[in-house]
């Protein structure tokens with residue numbers, strides 16, 4: 001069988017999967033080889049990722065992928081910012097922390113004492129998120145673990161290291177650390193020096209499309225993959241892979257990558273590092289081919305997923321998404337709204353109660369029934385999408401004529417319709433599997449089977465099922481969204 005299949009390992013905050021993609025002229029198909037849960041573990045000293053379990057899931061997935069034969073290459077993407085530390089022997093130093101672990105509280109102040117917040121932004125272009133790698137490292141300062149560390153590997157780079165034995169730092173993900181110079185596209189030696197981070201910890205950069213090595217013999221043996229199977233560097237930050245597979249056919253688009261997070265923004269040629277952009281909490285992350293993903297992180301469907309987990313753990317019904325969405329569709333419109341980005345929503349725990357507390361705190365009636373809570377979450381998210389996209393267009397001096405909503409959220413019809421209504425823009429929803437498709441496309445391109453970004457996007461547009469949502473046009477409907485938008489204020493900037 002010809003070797004024309006690409007295996008995309010895509011690890012998300014709640015599950016991991018190995019997808020198989022085939023690419024050719026007018027062809028882009030994706031099938032799932034294996035899916036497994038990603039369950040964080042709370043240890044006495046914090047919330048950790050089960051990276052050994054993830055590695056096992058990857059291996060089982062690759063073994064399932066090998067059964068059909070023909071796998072030419074493997075690529076790995078995951079969420080951003082989190083890292084593992086290895087010692088001088090290459091051994092893993094403890095289970096990596098989860099970005100939702102609260103140990104970073106107060107760490108930003110230690111960083112800003114050395115490099116002011118405004119200056120940090122001018123170099124890195126990153127929105128202040130308390131869990132950016134730079135703050136996690138500040139929280140770890142002085143620990144025995146950091147003292148023993150010789151290599152820091154971001155999550156996808158760790159998975160690649162365990163498959164190939166090679167070390168590298170893929171640049172789209174390196175750009176989420178807060179240690180990377182957004183303009184130069186390299187680690188910032190200057191920041192590392194001033195923050196006291198050993199530059200030797202950070203591996204050399206790799207770009208999407210670069211070779212990442214061949215499978216280690218025991219991996220080839222366990223999975224049944226041919227020992228010549230390549231591992232290819234992809235846009236290893238999941239959001240960067242998702243943006244590759246945005247099915248845009250023209251330039252004036254905005255993207256909304258909706259999963260655990262909503263990443264709302266624009267693709268630009270150069271970073272926007274202005275004070276206005278910092279004030280509006282916009283981030284400049286690297287995309288493929290030197291592009292910049294100019295976006296805002298919005299708390300996203302985490303709010304809904306965490307509500308469902310809370311209800312499920314109490315044996316409450318319903319927890320199924322279709323049932324909850326049907327209830328939300330019938331609930332009273334705009335009864336209560338929250339700022340999805342309020343810091344109190346970040347950690348795991350009782351989400352319905354935190355939402356109610358936030359509503360009471362802002363003088364609103366707290367949503368009681370599951371339908372009312374879900375309506376509150378989805379309307380609040382749609383309004384956050386509106387605010388972020390309007391600000392992005394203004395800050396970048398660009399016009400937006402349509403919104404591409406990709407990722408799991410594209411299945412959520414209420415979220416798609418309300419995003420169209422709130423923004424007043426047409427929303428093209430899909431593909432749901434944008435991240436895995438972007439992963440596959442970059443591998444296929446390295447093998448000579450795909451072209452530049454616009455042509456990869458045309459292929460996605462021509463082959464993947466998409467749904468179109470038009471914004472409501474009736475004046476009363478539009479006025480209701482405008483009034484709701486006026487009620488929602490952005491959360492106060494972090495101190």
Ligand code: LFR
Nearest residue numbers: 078079080081238239261297
């Ligand atoms: C999405 C994502 C976001 C990043 C967040 C934490 O999965 O990668 O882009 O801000 O997770 O890493």
